Amino acid sequence: MxxxxxxxxxxxxxxxxxxxxxxxxxxxxxxxxxxxxxxxxxxxxxxxxxxxxxxxxxxxxxxxxxxxxxxxxxxxxxxxxxxxxxxxxxxxxxxxxxxxxxxxxxxxxxxxxxxxxxxxSVESATVRLGSLEIDLGNDQVRVHGAPVTLTQKEWALLRVMASRPDRIHSRETLLDALYGFDDDTDSNTLEVFVSRLRRKLGRSHIQTLRGLGYRLVPGDDAPDAGPETGA
Missing domain, CATH: 3.40.50.2300 (Response regulator)
Structure with a gap:
């Protein structure tokens, strides 16, 4: 946000x-x-x-x-x-x-x-989508009940999508959630963070709608093995 x-x-x-x-x-x-x-x-x-x-x-x-x-x-x-x-x-x-x-x-x-x-119109601070559980009140994420560690940028991106899970979020909206006036951004930076989130959450949880943007959806695949680092 x-x-x-x-x-x-x-x-x-x-x-x-x-x-x-x-x-x-x-x-x-x-x-x-x-x-x-x-x-x-x-x-x-x-x-x-x-x-x-x-x-x-x-x-x-x-x-x-x-x-x-x-x-x-x-x-x-x-x-x-x-x-x-x-x-x-x-x-x-x-x-x-x-x-x-x-x-x-x-x-x-x-x-x-x-x-x-x-x-x-989200009644609870916790959003559940299949195996994915996002606690917006406590900044916590679980997949299949296991906690997932996110960087600040990854969490900033996820909370925007989780706050309106029914919505398709445009590239511009998501980039606004990642960077302020004083930050530098590359043309492919959003795709990098989306890729990192997919590795950590499970690839099926983030849907790409070509030309429109991204949205969270229920999914059941497991995260990829191995931690990632980044901003």
Missing amino acids: RILLVEDDLNLADAVCSYLRAKAFIVDAVPSLAGARAALASARYAAVLLDLHLGDGDGLMLMPGLRTLPERPIVIVLTARDQVSDRIRGLDAGADDYLTKPYDPAELLARLRAVERRRS
Whole structure:
């Protein structure tokens, strides 16, 4: 999942980015409305974490533009304003959730996952597809009951597909889940990570739809032998 953090407190932004990146999320951080609009014009985000008090205006000024996107991202408002009226204003503007500063990054992660499940119509944090079991709440994967170790990039790719297992995910959507603004990417990098996941999960679990993208499907074949390394 690629996330846009709109936060002008640079120390807080660094802490949140570090925490979420350690959980295999791709996070781009900007300190202003202008930066947010530029980021949204150049990349697709699954979620926006939005501070209200920004140097160039109220964060909620971003909401009309978010509503016009082909697929509106999850929006969680993060603010020091703790009045009930401010929460109501944020939710009425279209935010999915509201978290008051100071907050525990673990609570932010839990709310992000909860909203993600609601938006994707996935009732449980655990997705089961044949022999594959993906626990989105605890970042754990099992095949035939045996735990599978994934790199951060592999997990980032898998969680996007597992969050919407009914959907065909385009190359562009999956690349957005793997790389932020400051990352370099090769033209075949997605295929490399898909190949690694197939080795670890079993090849039949990831279906290729030529010209459209990839999706997770039930499967029952065993993973290939031998661990792989990578980013």
